[in-house]
Amino acid sequence: MRSEATGRRDVTGRRLGSDPAQRPADLVLRGGAVYRGGEDGAPTFDEALAVTEGRIVAVGSEREVERLAGSATVVVDVEGRTVVPGLIDSHLHLVRAGLTWRDEIRWDEVPSLDEALSLLRSEADRRPPGSWLRVVGGWHPGQFAELRMPTREELTERFPKNPVYVQLLYEEAVLNDAGMLGCGIVPGAEDPPGGTFARDPATGEPTGIVRGMGAFNHCLSRMPSTHPGDQVGGIRDLMRELNGLGLTGAVDVGGLGLPPENYEPLFALWRAGGTTLRTRLYVGAQTRDRECEELTGWMRHARQGFGDGWLRYVGIGEIIVFGCHDLEGLTGFPADDASLRELERVVREVAVRGWPLHMHAVLDETASAVLDVWDRVAREHPIADLRWSLAHAEPISAANLDRVRALGCGIAVQDRLVYRAADSARAWGDGAVRHGPPLRDILDRGIPLGAGTDATRVASPNPWVSLWWLVTGKTLDGGPRRVPEQRLDRVRALDAYTVGSAWFSLEEHERGRLDESMAADLAVLSDDYFTVDDDALPGLRSELTLVDGHAVHATGPFAGL
Structure with missing residues (x-):
């Protein structure tokens, strides 16, 4: 059973006070191309890494790392495969999808x-x-x-x-x-x-x-309800499928139809020790005209940061006030003055209580109105250290990017335009879609960028489709392709899907890179992400996925680990 124990713990849930580097490694991966992550320019690779008590204790040459092996160390030869940090989807509807x-x-x-x-x-x-x-x-x-x-x-x-x-x-x-x-x-x-x-x-x-x-x-609603046991099992099955894609973590952003009781199957799985994906929860409003009451209730009864390395409450989002929710961004910004006043009331309460905030905002006019509210609140209650962020924001303007940077906020992008570029171009114009989201402009300003899918209804949960889109700008619906100057190289795209996404749960110093002292969350890939043809990217899979140094997915030569 995984649950909080007494004593101080780090953000992965591990008790502090021991030094894993002082004992032989539990696991050594050798014979690979280990990409640490967080690099500028062309990627560089190490040959091996060692893991003790769920942490990486060494990364380097085989000769250097194998010195840490003892008689009980499990040594795995990955036979030239690429090893990358475990992927983290920064905007996924895990619970809603898992229930059915x-x-x-x-x-x-x-x-x-x-x-x-x-x-x-x-x-x-x-x-x-x-x-x-x-x-x-x-x-x-x-x-x-x-x-x-x-x-x-x-x-x-x-x-x-x-x-x-x-x-x-x-x-x-x-x-x-x-x-x-x-x-x-x-x-x-x-x-x-x-x-x-x-x-x-x-x-x-x-x-x-x-x-x-x-x-x-x-x-x-006319279809039969899913049995509670199948709700728990469905969340477990979905986690395992995501593990097979190389995912080791996800930020669940709530969504419509998720009152507090709908989280019980997830917590039941967690209490039974069955979770295989680090899950971070943003919880949102469910009822129009009761948003402040519902969100205040969440903050009153669910302590921010409660949980452990596998499951934890993080913040409020993505639905804050229904009157400010622009859905797919195809029909204009709906907010009236009353909705914006309510938004200000809610987010001020979030700021006072010191919670992170993640808000759906597709259109630039939505972003403008939201940032107006955040600016006013920030004058009274600074938010730069609270990890507030916008979700989607594909047509966001340069002026609003400057405002995001000034507020110290982040942006989470998803591959929705793989499937909706043509519709979005009709609503926003070709130019907005060809330049959206402005990925390079976001990074060049130093704005934290996380990547994800918004799965499972508006997109596939496959992270390699999203990475293909980040790198190539291509779509499936015949809509405009993103211009080259707003595409990411493979290093920056992968970093957005790993350490970039960890920012949204305040964990960029704990996971998302394969450095010493970081959590041993990683994926051994079926092919080399850095050299396969662009259009082969969606077909990549993980053959071995580790979370906290333990195999949560193993196939092919790694089956049985």
Whole structure:
């Protein structure tokens, strides 16, 4: 069981007072290309590293490191593979996804619609007759050879006895006939608040396409609830899948539909010692017009920093005030004066209590309004040391970047534009998308930059897709490609996904690099991240992932460690 024990601990949860370097290493990795991280220019590599009590105690040549091996040391030859710091997703909806992970079918990186439908068939055959089949985001028709999404007709033909729901990001969803019936989408049905049921213009009958958050929630709420045991198991399964991608940590940013009781499966897994991913929690508002009450309640009852090296409360976010939440950034900034006053009331309370803050802000006009509020609060209660940050911010202006820097805040970016560049270009203009997010401008100003995915509905959780996007600026939807001057080289992109992301949980001095005294969180890769072709980046995987010096994922030659 992993839980806090008495005595002083560092931020990874380890008790202070012992010197791991004074005893033989528990583990030595040798024969590799070890990238420490945090470098400028071309990467340099060491041959080996040693781990004792979950910490790195040596990095260097094989000869230097093997001096620390004793009779009980496990020595692993990685046979020339690249070893990198464990990846950290700085903006991921882990809990929300994990609660229903075992009930969903994922189409992430599936190369064709035919294969995607075959996955549905396999699940239909495995599950009890009449079971719901649901695909909830994380894919785009641009990844399919057919370049299209499935139709109601083919879903009905292939799965006449299963209700099927297939959601494309937050854009739209399609149901088959059984799914429409199960959701009450029948002739004469009224649109739900905040959503629409598309209708045939000739007959007025529903077409099986639904759009808007209200419509998505209407459909998802009609599906059977996941058993509590499967909620715990789903979070564990998702963590293990992320470990297989080389992830050792994630910042969970809450999201819609996550009241306090929905965190219980995560805490149950933690209490049972089943977590395999360092998880840092930002908790947000859930109810319009009750935001201050809810967030004050979180801060009153959940001590900032409570937890251990595996699970810890960090801050407030990403939803602060619903009237200031610009969703996908495609319909303009919604805030009125009352919402902005409420935002100021809430964030002042966050500042007074000394909590980190992470706020959703896609549009530059949203960023302007938010930064106006933060400026006023900072005059009374300095925030530079509190780790406040904006999320998304793809079209942010140079003027607002200067304001972010002056306030001492950070920016977390995600690969949403892999899937929404074309839509965003129609809303913001081609130029904003081609220069967004302005990655080099952020780094050149010294603004802390974290990388992530915003998975699992608006993107795949695969970090290598996000790194491909950071490096190449390419998209899957035919939208504009980011200009070369705003792309990152592979070193800077990886650093954003490791030590850069650790900044958002106040841990950049504890993890995210493979230096002596840092946490032994790392990934041994299936191919060399630094030299593979650009378009091979999304296919990278980890063959061995360590968290706290222990294997949480091991395959191929490392199976059994």
